[in-house]
Amino acid sequence: MQEVLEQASGAVTFSAAQKRLGMTRSQMEALIRAGILKPGEGGEKGRPRFTEATIQHWLAYFTSFPPSPNWVSRIGIAEAAQKYGASTDRVMGLILDRSLTQVYSLSGVAGFSAIVIDKSEVGRLLTKP
CATH class of the missing domain: 3.90.105 (Molybdopterin biosynthesis moea protein, domain 2)
Structure with missing residues (x-):
């Protein structure tokens, strides 16, 4: 299944990825420019598109850290x-x-x-x- 997801280049639009990852457009663009967030092939009007595997990877990464202690800092x-x-x-x-x-x-x-x-x-x- 993972292999199929990896091959589905460009399955998720920029705006759908933005919503699913919980980022603003400027945050997404900054991470793409820095090479941290890597889109698949470009979509219509030159907007990058993402694989489902990429979205799943980042969603898992964002919650992979230990639970936050309840401190103010x-x-x-x-x-x-x-x-x-x-x-x-x-x-x-x-x-x-x-x-x-x-x-x-x-x-x-x-x-x-x-x-x-x-x-x-x-x-x-x-x-x-």
């Missing part, structure tokens, strides 16, 4: 990017390369918004000279 990726003047892909890169060690997922939250990180840890990494 957590922050979402989008909020961290805005607070520290960084791009979404820069914050996501810190998670992917494991520079951020305190990464959690919120239970009951789907997609991109499920990931929360420690506010002070991300602040230290993004404000380094």
Whole structure:
């Protein structure tokens, strides 16, 4: 079944992927430009399309972290990017390369918004000279 999903290039439109992953258009575009989120073939009007396997991979990744403890110092990726003047892909890169060690997922939250990180840890990494 996984092999069939992998071969179904371009099965999910950009807007459907955006909704399913819980991202804004600018977040999706930033992750695509950075090579983090990889679309399949282009769709109509040049909009990228995604495989079902890609969508499933990222949905699983977003909830793969341990449940978030109930502490005050957590922050979402989008909020961290805005607070520290960084791009979404820069914050996501810190998670992917494991520079951020305190990464959690919120239970009951789907997609991109499920990931929360420690506010002070991300602040230290993004404000380094």
